[in-house]
Amino acid sequence: MAMIRNKARHRLVAVSLILPFVAIFALVFAYPVVEVVRMSFTNAPLIGGGEWIGLDNYIRLFSDKLFYTSVVNNGYFVLLTVIPTTVIALGIALAVNRLSGRMQALVLVMFFTPYVLPVSVVTQIWAWMLDFQFGILQPVIEFFTGKSVPVFKNPNWVMPTVATVTIWWTNGFNVLLFLAGLRNIPTELYEAAALDGATRRQLFWRITWPLLWPVTALVLTLQLILQLKIFDQIYLLSEGGPFNSSYVLLLMVYREAFQLNHGGYAAAISLVLFLLIVVISVLQFQILRIGGKGK
């Protein structure tokens, strides 16, 4: 009897501990997701219900030229940011790791500061620095290209520039992750390897790189998810232009929902983006894990 009552009590405690999380999760994630799925099959406006129109939104989406432009641009942006930001962060982390004490802290703060800034401040700073008429970086651009470039108004420059701004802004966090990873590698390994006469290069490729791989995989995956959701910088810096060369999926969601009052269609786009992120990130993580095991 006592056993059973005990079990029941255990269950009660367990449920009461899990319940708050489940409730919040259901309210702010599960319910909205279900609603988005439902809405994507209706012609609902931004607010209020709509009529069931079946797959119309999806049919329209897959025949919308802007959708493909956005997908390509999203992919291009991921290419421009994910691997470069990881490589740069690793490089910085390795360099910072060689420093010690106050100096290390100071350098770390310098790299981390941009990450603290809100996106509106970041984009404003860069918009001013790169302003076509008055930007202080225009002479630099002029030095390399021979003339000033309106970076956010030039179809070739806009995505790389937004990518540069993004990397500058978010890199500090990745540096921290790598640094934590580096500190987790036992120094004995390096000492033993050094005794065996390993070179710097060997130390890196045989010890640091494989042991750091889990962190690298994590950074790559986090970055992939984050960069697929690009919106703020594009909205604030280029608004998708010129001629849609920086149009991305979330901007399309925003425009459809808030500017044109097409809630149902926007729901369909966001659901497609959601699935894209899930599939790509799961796929990437699996590949990276296999890659990690092979080492």
Place this chain on the structure above:
Amino acid sequence: MKIKTFVTASAVAAVLGAMSPAWAQQTVTWWDFFVGGDGVRMKALIDEFNAEHPDIEVKATSLEWGVPFYSKVRTSAAVGQGPDVMTYHLSRMPLGLSEGVLSPITEDDLQAAGLSEGDFFETALDAARDPSGQLHAVPFDIHSIVLYYNKSFLEGSRFLDEEGNLTGIESVADFEEAMQVAAENGSETPLTYATGDDGGAYRVFYTLLAQQGGTLISEDGEVLPGDSTDKAVKAVEIMTKWHEEGWQPEQALYEASVALFTSGKSAFQLNGVWEVPTMKDLEEGGKLGFEWGAVEVPKLMDSQTTWADSHAFAIPHQGDKEMSPEKREAVMTVIGWMEKHAISWAGAGHIPAYKPVAESEEFTTMQPNATYATLADRATYDPRSEVAGVASPAYDAAENIISPAMHGYMSPEEAVEQVKSELQSRMN
């Protein structure tokens, strides 16, 4: 004892509260999007109204212009958390109607405000109606782009008359000659407008299109129907030429485009009447350094017309609730008062939509408004479409396609084709 006093006091307060509608103060929540020089003038008007009306208190908030404003209005009106009265661009009327945010302005409402339909310019009034003719807003002003000019660059040329006013521009060729003259007289960029921004590019493009009799979006929803496509190409070609000749600034954002004129580098500026206060304030402060004027955009093509829009007052729906008749009367009182005091608003460059003010002596002698006030009757409003008007896909297309095209990234034909397909695809 204390508790008893408290209860009595509360009871008295409750009774007074219940009685109060007869003489209580009405609070009118007001949202607008004026944050520049016109915002200052609007705030002054509201303060004056509040001082004059002890029984009505207007509580005003200024919000961010554009898509944020219109989506906030949309969401708040749906749940009954919107303002009691708000400013609204009449070019956004089709969107407002499709969203069902705007409550109809009835005959009784107008009467409560002491207004009648005959008091308003027909162009503005039409833009405030739904297809059945029902009003959904009360027009407050008509604003458009005008041609600002700097006299110092034109001195001694045929483009200034004896009184020193702009004259002799009757075609694109004349205008280009005038720009050439200005360039020879040392004007760095003879013509300035926001060539890299949505509004600047759109308004100039639309004016050039309208002057040729072109239609951006027809009533049955066709983008650039018939020969309007060729006319649109022509408009982009003209703007492209101005760029190629170095007459207009490259990729200028709004602020930069204004700065070029106010700092005396440009002989002409194509910009909204809302920059009139900027010019006046600089002149009064002795910081301008040149004599300026502003005229209606000249007849550059086949007919004289200009892009225009109106600010208007609208009352959003209150969710499931109904606005009390007392509140509605107070709101209409505010609107009526504002219309009758629109002369202060004209100080921000606008033309009052309310004729008694627009025809008053005070306005007909107000400079430079009186010079360009004639445009009120022959202005061309944005097409009536959910994808046109301020902060709409049509504006986006100007920044996204027309602006890069005139900077040489795309041919005018291609650009117009893309504008067409873009707007058409957004319309479904």
